[in-house]
């Protein structure tokens with residue numbers, strides 16, 4: 001087993017929620033401390049880490065970002081290195097993203113590049129979002145890269161596949177939390193209560209009409225309710241219900257339109273069920289927009305290689321707060337094939353560990369090549 005496979009497995013065992021990646025941060029810091037330190041400078045920001053790798057004659061500063069948090073999922077993989085944190089799992093590949101980040105740090109700590117590189121381990125990608133506050137932090141302010149790279153594991157592609165496109169890669173997102181407050185009561189006296197389970201169920205159904213009936217079929221949008229909570233016992237009419245979801249759109253205007261329809265439907269539920277409703281939009285992420293010149297150059301570079309296959313993919317409705325990096329710094333994100341039948345956020349996700357070496361080689365070779373091009 002390679003060091004990096006072992007590292008991935010160690011990280012897989014300790015998934016933590018956003019901004020609580022304490023063990024993860026310590027694990028990464030402990031590993032980085034074992035590397036030759038002469039070109040490295042290390043800073044921490046909350047539970048994140050920034051590793052500055054000084055080049056020999058720098059004219060530019062590249063950036064690679066890896067996200068760190070796990071998800072509230074009960075793991076169902078066949079692994080003998082399953083999560084030790086009950087109810088949490090690395091089900092979005094962040095264990096691989098971080099391992100690849102360590103691989104990149106290891107490579108350039110021992111083989112100095114001409115240009116500088118900042119490897120950013122960023123907390124809370126799954127929510128509430130670490131990228132935006134990290135970009136506003138004093139820790140990153142004087143280390144701001146000139147070009148950013150990020151990747152995300154892609155279960156649907158074979159190992160050795162790099163998939164990307166110029167322009168929008170991932171959607172705009174907004175979280176969605178709706179609280180419905182009515183009147184509870186005895187299950188046998190529905191006429192004396194105001195049942196929020198019924199109101200909540202109706203609202204879930206009505207929300208589906210936004211995409212089906214209000215959005216241009218040639219546009220793309222998603223409204224998913226991923227969690228419904230309501231009531232306390234089977235024979236008590238529920239006083240409260242809570243819907244939790246997410247909205248995805250390919251344009252900012254469509255996001256505004258979807259939110260306005262949600263507000264209208266929620267008002268209708270309030271009137272129809274004589275209840276109170278509160279909407280909280282939670283956190284929102286900007287689309288991931290790949291800068292055209294750099295993305296095409298990268299795609300051309302990948303095409304020349306015999307060890308990886310390039311796929312020009314379509315946009316996905318996934319979200320990523322890496323969009324905030326790309327809004328400020330030119331660069332791109334790409335999908336890394338990890339060949340597993342279960343999708344992202346699935347309890348059985350088992351990404352192929354062979355993809356780790358593919359990614360480390362691709363990123364370090366690409367950055368070395370870019371660095372040798374010498375910026376003007």
Ligand SMILES: CC(=O)N[C@@H](CCC[C@H](N)C(=O)O)C(=O)O
Pocket residue numbers: 092125126127152173174175245246247283285317318319320321344
């Ligand atoms: C790559 C990926 O799966 N990202 C997440 C980002 C979630 C953002 C936020 N918490 C939300 O749910 O809107 C995704 O679900 O796409």
